[in-house]
Amino acid sequence: MTGKKSSLLELDARTKKRNAAEKRFQYFGIGAVTVGLLFLIVLLTTIVSNGTRAFTQTFVTFELVLDTAEIEAAEASFVKTSKYRDIITAQLAAKVEELGFETELTSADDLKQIFSSGAAGTLREYVLANPESIGTTEVFKFRTSSRVDGYSKGRVTRESLARDKNLAPAALDLVDQMQEAGLVDRSFNWTFITGSDASESRPEQAGIGVSMIGSFFMMLVVLVFALPIGVAASIYLEEFAPKNRLTDIIEVNISNLAAVPSIVFGILGLAVFIQFAHLPQSAPLVGGLVLTLMTLPTIIISTRASLKSVPPSIREAALGVGASKMQTVFHHVLPLAMPGILTGTIIGLAQALGETAPLLLIGMVGFIASNYPEGVASGFLDPNSAMPAQIFEWAKRADPAYYERAWGGIIVLLGFLMTMNMIAILMRRRFERRW
Amino acid sequence: MSFTKVTVSALAIAAVAGAASARDNVQVAGSSTVLPYASIVAEAFGENTDFPTPVVESGGSSSGLKRFCEGVGTNTIDVANASRAIRDREIAACAENGVTDIIEVRIGYDGIVFASQLDGPAFTAFTESDWFNALAPQVVVDGALVDNPYEKWSDFNADLPAEDILAFIPGTKHGTREVFEEKVIAAGCEATGAFEAMMAAGVSEDDAEDACLAVRTDGKSVDIDGDYTETLARIDANTNGVGVFGLAFYENNTDKLKVATMAGVAPSTETISTGEYPVSRPLFFYVKKAHIGVIPGLKEYAQFFMVDEIAGPAGPLAAYGLVADPDLATTQEMIANEETLSSDM
Numbered sequence: 094m095t096g097k098k099s100s101l102l103e104l105d106a107r108t109k110k111r112n113a114a115e116k117r118f119q120y121f122g123i124g125a126v127t128v129g130l131l132f133l134i135v136l137l138t139t140i141v142s143n144g145t146r147a148f149t150q151t152f153v154t155f156e157l158v159l160d161t162a163e164i165e166a167a168e169a170s171f172v173k174t175s176k177y178r179d180i181i182t183a184q185l186a187a188k189v190e191e192l193g194f195e196t197e198l199t200s201a202d203d204l205k206q207i208f209s210s211g212a213a214g215t216l217r218e219y220v221l222a223n224p225e226s227i228g229t230t231e232v233f234k235f236r237t238s239s240r241v242d243g244y245s246k247g248r249v250t251r252e253s254l255a256r257d258k259n260l261a262p263a264a265l266d267l268v269d270q271m272q273e274a275g276l277v278d279r280s281f282n283w284t285f286i287t288g289s290d291a292s293e294s295r296p297e298q299a300g301i302g303v304s305m306i307g308s309f310f311m312m313l314v315v316l317v318f319a320l321p322i323g324v325a326a327s328i329y330l331e332e333f334a335p336k337n338r339l340t341d342i343i344e345v346n347i348s349n350l351a352a353v354p355s356i357v358f359g360i361l362g363l364a365v366f367i368q369f370a371h372l373p374q375s376a377p378l379v380g381g382l383v384l385t386l387m388t389l390p391t392i393i394i395s396t397r398a399s400l401k402s403v404p405p406s407i408r409e410a411a412l413g414v415g416a417s418k419m420q421t422v423f424h425h426v427l428p429l430a431m432p433g434i435l436t437g438t439i440i441g442l443a444q445a446l447g448e449t450a451p452l453l454l455i456g457m458v459g460f461i462a463s464n465y466p467e468g469v470a471s472g473f474l475d476p477n478s479a480m481p482a483q484i485f486e487w488a489k490r491a492d493p494a495y496y497e498r499a500w501g502g503i504i505v506l507l508g509f510l511m512t513m514n515m516i517a518i519l520m521r522r523r524f525e526r527r528w
Numbered sequence: 529m530s531f532t533k534v535t536v537s538a539l540a541i542a543a544v545a546g547a548a549s550a551r552d553n554v555q556v557a558g559s560s561t562v563l564p565y566a567s568i569v570a571e572a573f574g575e576n577t578d579f580p581t582p583v584v585e586s587g588g589s590s591s592g593l594k595r596f597c598e599g600v601g602t603n604t605i606d607v608a609n610a611s612r613a614i615r616d617r618e619i620a621a622c623a624e625n626g627v628t629d630i631i632e633v634r635i636g637y638d639g640i641v642f643a644s645q646l647d648g649p650a651f652t653a654f655t656e657s658d659w660f661n662a663l664a665p666q667v668v669v670d671g672a673l674v675d676n677p678y679e680k681w682s683d684f685n686a687d688l689p690a691e692d693i694l695a696f697i698p699g700t701k702h703g704t705r706e707v708f709e710e711k712v713i714a715a716g717c718e719a720t721g722a723f724e725a726m727m728a729a730g731v732s733e734d735d736a737e738d739a740c741l742a743v744r745t746d747g748k749s750v751d752i753d754g755d756y757t758e759t760l761a762r763i764d765a766n767t768n769g770v771g772v773f774g775l776a777f778y779e780n781n782t783d784k785l786k787v788a789t790m791a792g793v794a795p796s797t798e799t800i801s802t803g804e805y806p807v808s809r810p811l812f813f814y815v816k817k818a819h820i821g822v823i824p825g826l827k828e829y830a831q832f833f834m835v836d837e838i839a840g841p842a843g844p845l846a847a848y849g850l851v852a853d854p855d856l857a858t859t860q861e862m863i864a865n866e867e868t869l870s871s872d873m
Contacts, residue, residue, distance in 0.1 A: 171832075171835055171837065172572070172576060172832075172835060172837035172838060173576050174572060174575050174576055175837045175843075210844065213575075214572075214575040217575065217576075218575075249783075253782070253783035256782040256783070257779075257782045257783065258779060258782075259779075259780070259847075291571060292564070292567040292568040292570070292571040292572075293564035293567060293568060293848060294564075294568045294844055294847065294848050295571075371603050373551075373603065374555065374585075374603070374605075375583060375585065456557070456585050456587075458585065458586060459557070459563060459567075459583070459584050459585035459586045459587075460563065460566070460567035460570060460571075460583070460584040460585075461583050461584070461585065463570070463571065463574065463581040463583070464553070464574075464580050464581050475553075476553070476555070476583040488757065489560075489754075489755045489757050490564070490757075491564065491756065491757075491776060491777045491780040491781065492780050493780070493781065493783075496757075
């Protein structure tokens with residue numbers, strides 16, 4: 094009885110070591126999760142802090158006398174909006190004098206830099222749409238220029254303007270006085286969500302609306318092509334196809350296709366859809382077809398997984414009572430696999446919605462999303478951009494106000510992606526059956 | 529199998545679309561330097577006329593001209609933007625595809641500036657020789673051609689800060705790179721005597737000219753293939769970095785960048801239009817004459833682009849950073865008469 098005594102209450106060295114290793118591993122795990130969460134928090138705070146400013150906009154509101162002679166003269170000129178801009182500038186100058194603001198600004202050019210160059214277009218559009226307003230006085234709410242807007246958001250300071258020729262620092266004193274008098278105020282920027290893209294000289298007018306429509310039409314194309322093709326292919330491969338070398342090769346290649354970088358699909362799209370099939374450049378239809386190719390493997394793989402998870406007893410029971418193979422599949426297996434298929438489809442769509450690389454090659458970047466589509470056909474065929482491509486484009490532009498808008502666009506896009514993923518998760522929770 | 533289905537469906541749609549495609553908007557593609565100007569004009573054009581707003585894509589001068597030369601028809605673009613003149617090779621390629629009548633429009637001039645971090649070292653004055661000495665693989669030291677030994681800017685010019693050389697220059701796909709090589713590096717090659725030294729060493733004139741344009745590959749010169757925003761980000765991260773920018777881009781980012789003079793001249797629209805500032809280049813767009821009358825608004829777009837209120841010194845393009853062409857009237861008349869590039873070019 095001399096052997097080493099052991100006790101359940103007292104741990105020996107080896108057990109201690111094993112327990113310590115387990116603890117250590119748990120700490121590593123907790124550490125990894127924490128680091129991941131930390132990155133997520135940093136990412137989200139950066140996006141939110143940079144992007145929320147895009148959702149508000151500074152406006153200048155004042156009464157404008159729509160003089161008949163002035164408007165007729167403007168309409169008779171070649172570049173009409175530049176004349177309209179002069180009308181606004183002159184009346185703003187009169188307003189400044191009337192209210193007795195003190196300012197060092199003397200030339201009309203300096204005043205012009207306070208409001209957006211898009212104001213003239215807004216005014217002309219209003220006058221053309223309401224010809225009866227000519228000769229009356231109306232209250233207009235114009236966007237301020239990106240520099241004034243940046244000042245009210247803290248992005249632009251007097252120091253930074255000292256070397257900037259786009260706005261005189263003295264203009265900020267005037268803006269301060271106008272703000273006190275209630276002429277200048279900041280409010281929610283609906284144009285950012287519903288508007289079209291704008292040129293580099295007026296970032297304050299740019300919105301993500303038109304490219305959102307472009308994304309919508311592309312997703313429609315993806316849904317219409319990828320879902321039926323993907324589901325039909327997986328049903329055939331899973332339920333009907335003989336297991337031989339050929340189907341093995343197809344299977345391997347579908348997995349390969351899922352791993353192909355998306356830019357490759359862009360090159361393929363350019364070669365097949367545009368250069369060979371002569372589909373229109375920059376059209377959401379082409380974008381949708383390219384993204385269909387990209388989404389197909391995702392849908393096929395998830396569909397096959399959910400078909401596989403339907404227990405064989407269901408099939409055997411159906412066959413046992415005399416159903417044909419096709420009846421078995423369509424009456425019993427497919428309905429049971431549906432939640433999984435739809436979840437896979439939504440996740441595939443979400444992936445496609447955030448994809449930029451293939452769109453660069455088929456001409457969806459640039460100054461594209463400037464016209465609202467006129468109807469369904471025009472929505473598919475007329476040049477348009479997509480949300481991620483629009484964000485990419487904005488991030489490239491020189492004016493820092495566009496940088497702010499790129500972050501704002503990311504928030505909108507993230508909103509869509511989160512909603513889609515949420516729907517997928519909810520559907521899986523609600524309908525998924527376990528055997 | 530699924531792929532053929534997609535292709536077949538696509539072709540079916542293409543047939544329908546092709547039958548229905550009477551394109552009513554002008555399509556423009558090309559240089560990313562011209563893109564901002566073209567988009568400003570396109571936007572104003574849409575506001576001022578009943579034509580839809582033209583679509584402007586970017587992608588670079590070469591790719592724009594390549595697409596321009598693909599042929600005549602509504603599925604090809606109508607206008608190509610370029611930050612350099614069209615090459616003979618491209619005119620030939622165009623002619624091969626049936627694009628024979630091309631109208632060349634010079635928009636104005638664009639300056640290329642050298643800028644560094646606002647609060648960084650005092651890079652305030654450069655010469656062409658400085659850039660050659662900083663970037664060339666082989667330079668002249670004491671009359672002999674040697675592998676570039678310089679580590680800091682002050683090694684060859686005591687007036688420059690004693691900082692490690694780190695230059696961000698446009699990548700080779702950019703039209704800006706060509707101007708930078710021609711007007712800065714090649715000029716510096718001549719000025720420092722490297723060109724003569726190469727000739728004296730028995731290199732043929734053509735080879736010496738090519739060798740003049742080479743850039744050192746030891747990491748002190750970084751090619752930027754993206755846009756100026758990428759260069760700006762690199763400058764932000766490197767206090768001692770110096771970058772090459774367009775004048776318009778610099779003027780929109782004066783809160784982060786400070787510009788240096790070149791050969792004693794500060795870049796501005798004035799010094800560029802007088803030709804004093806040495807590093808500038810003309811910007812162009814090319815119109816396919818065969819599309820005038822087919823695509824509604826094409827000629828009007830070209831005319832609208834070049835009217836005094838738009839392309840003149842007081843117009844929105846000049847406000848953005850373009851140096852207006854002093855000879856606008858000739859260009860306006862040329863567009864009105866639809867004068868094409870002469871075929872003997």
